[in-house]
């Protein structure tokens with residue numbers, strides 16, 4: 213287990229930021245901590261990276277307890293914070309070399325490592341330009357490179373794409389993907405459902421300082437409800453006939469669309485095709501629709517709120 217968090221509480225004065233956070237991250241996986249602003253993501257990351265002390269609970273990172281042995285933890289992790297410390301006047305390469313020197317790499321190794329990382333994140337061409345000329349996506353990739361100087365076992369990325377345009381976001385996503393092949397464990401926080409869906413092996417959905425749901429994107433989606441078969445007809449006149457052939461579908465006459473839930477998507481598709489074909493009804497489109505993570509999020513956070521009100 214690369215990260216083990218159990219029953220962690222953190223208060224700022226009388227305000228509770230984390231209230232019983234649990235988290236387990238397997239070595240070599242990408243784990244997303246997904247939650248809205250104020251959910252406690254940065255607080256959790258600061259605790260796991262030894263920058264902040266928790267009030268209660270157990271936190272082990274890369275095999276070491278953050279309280280008992282913070283130095284051992286620090287030696288094995290990298291952190292990309294929400295605000296990174298790059299020197300604007302220096303080139304990307306110089307920034308990386310500087311980070312390397314700060315981590316006692318020695319001039320030669322720091323230089324080699326800088327070049328390797330620039331290359332890896334598609335910054336080889338721009339590596340000699342001053343950072344102030346970089347786009348948002350380039351900066352963030354440079355941040356990422358800097359956090360990897362020490363070849364960490366566990367890398368923490370706190371909202372790595374917040375504030376980036378779609379292109380910058382895509383650049384950072386591909387950079388994160390390239391890390392995973394190398395065996396690094398990544399914990400990333402995000403407010404973007406799509407980001408968690410794209411990058412993470414598992415997702416912990418957090419709300420008000422604790423985990424509301426945890427699992428793969430597919431598992432979380434299946435908690436909202438089953439897949440739906442959606443079929444669009446060509447001819448409005450056949451709508452009622454088609455509806456009678458399918459298992460209790462919803463019907464939208466304006467878009468000529470019928471939909472119904474299925475446990476087994478292949479069986480659902482086959483049933484629909486057979487029914488329509490048998491009756492000689494033409495379909496313009498036939499698809500399976502899965503619930504989106506957005507729907508999962510609304511569903512689960514709503515339920516959490518309801519339980520709290522009820523309790």
Ligand SMILES: Nc1ncnc2c1ncn2[C@@H]1O[C@H](COP(=O)(O)OP(=O)(O)O)[C@@H](O)[C@H]1O
Pocket residue numbers: 224227228229247248249250251252253254255256
């Ligand atoms: N230094 C602080 N002092 C007081 N309250 C804080 C401090 N940092 C965070 N908080 C509060 O703790 C909660 C969690 O914050 P944070 O961990 O930054 O959430 P996130 O990163 O998910 O947006 C929020 O309600 C926030 O206002």
Ligand SMILES: [Mg+2]
Pocket residue numbers: 253254255294370371
């Ligand atoms: Mg934050």
